[in-house]
Amino acid sequence: MYLPALPFDDNSCPWSLEDDIRLVRQVTEEAGRIALSYFARDCRAWDKSPDNPVSEADLAVDEFLRTTLMSNRTGYGWLSEETEDQPERLRCGRLWIVDPIDGTRAFLRGGDDWGVSVALIQDERPVIAALYAPAKDAFYFAEAGKGATKNGKPIMVNETRHVTEARMMGEPCAFKSEKLWPTPWPDSMYVEQANSIALRLCQIADGQFDACVTLRPKNDWDMAAADLILREAGGTVMTGRGNSLIYNREKPLHDHIVAACPTLIPEIMERVEPAIKAWCHLAA
Known part of the structure; x- marks a missing residue:
């Protein structure tokens, strides 16, 4: 218990x-x-x-x-x-x-x-x-x-202001999926894949990239260290619903992750929020 x-x-x-x-x-x-x-x-x-x-x-x-x-x-x-x-x-x-x-x-x-x-x-x-x-x-x-x-x-995050200019960490093909993203991402946005979610966030922290968005659940051990590193570098880390990440809960899992320089958060959430609603509708 x-x-x-x-x-x-x-x-x-x-x-x-x-x-x-x-x-x-x-x-x-x-x-x-x-x-x-x-x-x-x-x-x-x-x-x-x-x-x-x-x-x-x-x-x-x-x-x-x-x-x-x-x-x-x-x-x-x-x-x-x-x-x-x-x-x-x-x-x-x-x-x-x-x-x-x-x-x-x-x-x-x-x-x-x-x-x-x-x-x-x-x-x-x-x-x-x-x-x-x-x-x-x-x-x-x-x-x-x-x-x-x-x-x-x-280290400090970038001040990139528009997703059209952003360097995104993630799966390139996933950002082109109309099923995943009711509001599409711009074709000009650069996307590069990396296996380690923690390293992705750290590379946002040091300015190599600007954002990371994943709708796949992540565990406490995936996020805990990189969360603090990115936030201390001036970045934002939250769930897809805009909540801070809380650790050491009974189920150490976070449903969605948005991590970025703060200047990009409004445009990112314009795409993430309808995507999550669509996912919830399909799962219902």
Whole structure:
């Protein structure tokens, strides 16, 4: 039985956020090195469910992160893509949310669009976040209220004002579907696909792209670290209904994701809102 979450009590915790920042940086870098030791090699992989691959690299990184983080922070909760979910996490004021390799398909084919994602959640919101994409030599980091960095240098989203000029991360063919989008996207909008949703958001944060829209559900581990990194870089992250993302709920899933520089949000939502209504009508 799932119980309601308890608020975090700073007075009862022996570790400060500064302590946790040092730990997150250290373990995320080491986890990236472990992942690289399997990369572009004959790595054993299988489907844990249809069209949902996992590899021995995912499990090795997950084991390292879980063992290191949990042994150093007694009382913190744990949620990972590669670990069986436990209801006890809902009773924890602070919670680690990790994706040992976000973008496993890209990892297995030798692509560079994958990364190790680590976030610390406090009272249902990310407060520390790291995304390390070692094949791109990119280490993204953010602390709530302190801004975001890439390889130690501050980053900021673009100020692109119209979707006609936007660089969108997503599936190119999906944005041309009349069934998905009652209000069409402009033909001039550039769209590029990347396997890792977390890396997509980080590449909006550092100005390589402008937006990411997906109507497919995403889990807490897909979103937690990149959510904070993008918002601390001045971006917007929300559901397709305009709500902020809440973490460490009983069902750690978010139905739709809109992430972009704020200047694009009005034009994006002009297309997302009727699309969601159409989806709900078809599902009814």
